[in-house]
Amino acid sequence: MKIPLDYLCVRSGLLCDRCQGLVDSGQVEQYEIKVMEALLDLEEGQFKELKDATYYKAIRSGNLLILLVESPPSIDSSKWIKIAKALQDKLRVKVRIVEKSSSIKNSAVQLLSPARVLGVNTVWLPDGSVQYVIRVAKNEKRLLPAGADELENALSKIHDTKVKIRVE
Template structure:
């Protein structure tokens, strides 16, 4: 798996100057080092297919962990990603969801809110010139949401660096 830090630094726990500067600038959080180490361990032991994947970022919201990847390698099916998430869940002791990093807010919402269906995404232009996205979900499918709506809103807001609301209709 391709990661932003050096393999040796992640494996040993001692960071070189370059890796330490990435952590100091906030480009990589401290908890992400443990996530990268767990992913590398899984790649070596169980999931050889992770070699072709690229780690982008991990986002922690309450006791949930979202792992954003850019491009998954050949041979990585949805079922395999679910198995990787389960293995990470056991290693890290928190709920894990793996998503593909996209700039499209609707595709991110579909991945995050699955198995609930997204009815649509509305763009709201606020008086101060900023943008807020409203993701619409059917009332019948709220029980299918993987977490509380506030947690999901927070996660989507962190992923896209903009305000996101989830509206149940």
């Protein structure tokens, strides 16, 4: 798996100057090192196809860990679900894996499943900024993988813009 840090640094736990600089600057969080190590363990073990995948970022939001990855064609969504379950067992936290996408709707559909996304509205605010409102059916609120606030926070971090989830 392609990761932002050196394999040797992740494996040993001792970071070289370049990797330490990435952690100090905030591009890579301290907890992400354990996530990368777990992914490398899974790649060596039962998920050999992970070697063609790319890891971008892990976002922690409450009791939910969201991994932002780019997937090769050999890994489909059912395989990612198995990988997420294996990571949950290793890291002891709820894990969601989201394909890196420029579309907020694609990210929301992956993150909020099994709840269905009814639509995504773009709201232009008076100060010139943009806010996205993701609509979810009222009867599917219980299917959300975490609280709406945590999911809003995670989606906002993924896309660097304000995102709200509205249950209607």
